[in-house]
Structures are given as C-alpha cells and as structure tokens.
Amino acid sequence: MPLPRDTLSGELQTYEGRFDIDRLPQGKRFQGAWLTQDGGESLLLAYRPMPEHFAFVDKRVIVEGRPYSPGGQQIGAEHVRVESLRLADGETAPAQPPTSLPVPPRVETGEELGARVGRWVEVFATLIGEREGTADGDWRTLEFRTGDGSTVITVEASWVVDGTFRAHFGRRVTLLGKVFDGGDGQLGLGPVSVCLGEVEGCGMTAKALRR
Numbered sequence: 001m002p003l004p005r006d007t008l009s010g011e012l013q014t015y016e017g018r019f020d021i022d023r024l025p026q027g028k029r030f031q032g033a034w035l036t037q038d039g040g041e042s043l044l045l046a047y048r049p050m051p052e053h054f055a056f057v058d059k060r061v062i063v064e065g066r067p068y069s070p071g072g073q074q075i076g077a078e079h080v081r082v083e084s085l086r087l088a089d090g091e092t093a094p095a096q097p098p099t100s101l102p103v104p105p106r107v108e109t110g111e112e113l114g115a116r117v118g119r120w121v122e123v124f125a126t127l128i129g130e131r132e133g134t135a136d137g138d139w140r141t142l143e144f145r146t147g148d149g150s151t152v153i154t155v156e157a158s159w160v161v162d163g164t165f166r167a168h169f170g171r172r173v174t175l176l177g178k179v180f181d182g183g184d185g186q187l188g189l190g191p192v193s194v195c196l197g198e199v200e201g202c203g204m205t206a207k208a209l210r211r
Contacts, residue, residue, distance in 0.1 A: 010067035015080065016088055019061040021049050023104055023120050023176060024191050024203055030075065035063055036118060044077040045085075053085055054098045058105070058119070060088035103201045104176065110150025113179055113187050121189075122176045124198045125152065129169040130161060144175060153188040164209055168196065176202040 017037040025031040033046040033053070045063065065080040087093060104120035107113050113121065125144035131153065140161045144152050154177065156165065177192030193203025202208050 012064060012066055012083065013080075015043060015063045015065065017043075017060065017063075018119075019045075019053065019056050019059060019063075019085070020119065021054075021057055021101060022178070022191075023101060024193055026191055028073075032075065032077075035061070035080070040118075042077060042118075043080045044075055045080055045082050047075070049101055050082075051099075054101060055093045056085065056087060057098075057102055059091045061091070062086050062088050101204065103204055106200075109146060109148040110152075110187065111148075113146070113150065113152060114181075117179050117181050117187070120176070120178050122174065122200070122202065123152070123189075124172065124174055127165065127168055127171055127173050127194075130166075144173070151186070153182065153186060154190055154192045154194075155188070165194070168209070172197060174199050174202040174206075176204065176208075 015035055015037065017035045019033070019035055021033045022031045030047055031049055032044055033048070033050045035043045035045055037043070045065070062085070063080065063082055064084045065082045068079050068081050070079055104122050106122045107116065108123070113123065123146060125146045128143045128145050128151075131141040131143045138158050139155055140158050141153050141155050142161065142165060146152065152175070174195040174197065175189055175192055177189030180188050180190060182188045193208035195202035195206055195208050199206040
C-alpha cells in the first residue's frame with residue numbers, strides 16, 4: 001500500500017515571525033520546528049529539528065513557503081513547507097554557527113519567565129512538592145520556586161510524581177521547558193525535563209530525571 005502523500009494547498013507565501021525548535025522530543029519522536037507570528041499563530045515548518053537553521057533559533061526570520069496538508073497522522077497546526085528561510089532585518093547570526101540545537105536562555109525571575117511565554121527556557125529552582133488540591137485522577141501538579149520567590153508548575157502523571165520526584169522534594173533542580181500561562185498569573189513549563197542540581201542543558205546535554 002503506498003504511503004499517504006502531502007497535499008499542497010496554496011501559493012508561495014511570505015511569513016515573518018520568531019523561529020524556534022522544540023528542545024525536547026515528544027510522543028512518536030515529534031520535535032517541531034515552528035514559526036510564531038506576531039499575532040500569536042504558530043506555523044509548523046517541520047516535524048524534526050532543522051540543523052541547517054540552528055543559527056536562527058529564537059530569532060526573527062522571513063520564511064517563504066507553501067501551506068500544505070500532510071498525509072497520514074499529523075499535528076493539529078497549520079503546516080508550511082519551507083522553500084527559503086532567512087534572518088529578518090535587525091537580526092544577526094552568531095559568529096560561529098552552532099552544530100547542535102542550542103540550549104535555551106537561562107532565566108532567574110518570574111518576570112523573566114513571563115516575558116518568554118510560548119518560548120523555551122532553562123531555570124534553576126527548588127522543587128517544593130506536590131501542590132495541594134491539584135490531584136486530578138492520574139495527574140498531579142508539581143510546584144517549583146525560583147530564586148526571587150516566584151512559583152512555576154508542571155503537570156506529571158501520578159506514578160511519575162510518586163516514583164521519580166517525591167524523593168527529591170525540597171532539593172535544588174534545573175528545569176528546561178516551554179513556558180505557558182496557566183491563568184491567574186500562574187506560569188508553568190511543559191513539556192519539561194528536570195535535573196538534580198544546577199546544570200546546563202538539562203535533558204539535552206545532561207541526563208534528566210525524566211525525558
């Protein structure tokens with residue numbers, strides 16, 4: 001049986017926004033390359049990292065591409081097949097192009113976390129424990145505290161909390177993940193990797209407790 005084919009659904013278009021690549025793979029090894037436009041819409045450019053564009057990660061870029069509908073299973077996002085990708089005006093490429101996916105910027109305060117909603121970060125924090133009243137069936141909410149006293153959360157399966165994290169409540173850890181706004185001023189990370197101590201590249205270049 002032939003494999004399903006992608007279907008192009010539009011003319012060549014020009015897009016501008018911030019380019020980023022998921023730092024951690026998810027289910028079925030999905031690790032998306034994204035363009036987030038100024039209005040907040042995210043376009044999926046690839047299902048795997050794009051090594052040829054590592055120098056453009058977390059920078060504004062201009063993309064020329066065609067909208068398409070992928071054959072077979074797909075992520076729920078608008079897809080664009082890239083024909084060209086270049087830095088936007090005012091952006092500069094690093095002097096030494098990276099040969100691996102760069103570790104996201106480190107943030108230290110709640111304000112810095114809030115400024116990067118929808119983007120990847122690395123942060124040192126203390127694993128406070130399970131937040132009371134947040135158990136929901138098979139899922140629980142873990143709470144962390146940054147150096148300035150701000151809290152950040154992540155949601156994990158109950159068996160992961162009990163089997164992996166509970167023994168480390170109260171310890172200093174490194175978090176690497178994508179920031180989301182959970183409402184009422186609460187910031188979270190997900191997907192996230194967690195490492196004991198203060199390390200660089202948790203889950204990328206350093207082995208994580210999870211992921």
